[in-house]
Amino acid sequence: MDLSEDQCQEFEDRGWLVVGDVFSEKELDLLTNAALQVLDRPGPEVGREADGSPHVSWGMHLFNEKLALLCRHENLINPSRSLLGEEVYVHQSRINMKQTNGSIVAWHQDFGTYHRVDGIPEAKGIMIAVFLDDVTEVNAPLLAVPGSHKEGLVSTASIDPSSPDFDQVSKYRYDITDETMARLVSQYGLETITAPAGSVLFMDMTVVHGSTVNISPMRRLLLYVNVCPISNRGESYERPEYYAARDFSPIIPVGSDVLMSAG
């Protein structure tokens, strides 16, 4: 899959781009089954809601072969290489399941943690999201500040130890203050990112984003693959590998039929 000049320009101007119809229904079924299996793992790589149900799982590519293939899929990797102008490695992957009455995700930049905790030097990288469910205005879509990537790292952000999901989920997330959010939103606006299942979002990893509670009965399951240029690798190993890469070798993309053809 190649991006057009207009798509690249949209990514540069707004900070993200959504491409529809990337994965078929059969591929979505297969990825959904794989994601649900990984979310069922008992390990520390799974973050939970207050009632114990799984909400997020980091490092999905380390625990499931199909999800590992997804992280090398040419429809994710080739556009990322074009947008970044370099070969890429996967810094982090994760599954995020927003179920009814589950957690919020407070305002943050993925780069905020990758820089401060994992030692990634430059604000260069892409958060890719594969939509396994339809995401509409009603099932807690991602909310994002268009153009906020132009600010680079937002300095007024901190970890909130009183966050209800601190131990399992938010202990590494640098939440952006209400004052900074008010300034950013008055300057740039705020948008929802909605798209049908099978779509893929490419977002600059400095875009400020978050999501509210999902009070709808509709599940919202997304797979995230965060890639960085190979020249921009993490220099601190404070967190386990399921949060932050140890393998910085360039991803060699696999063909678009790989999910259906692999055993």
Ligand SMILES: O=C(O)CCC(=O)C(=O)O
């Ligand atoms: O899927 C979401 O609502 C946000 C997930 C996210 O931003 C994160 O896990 O860092």
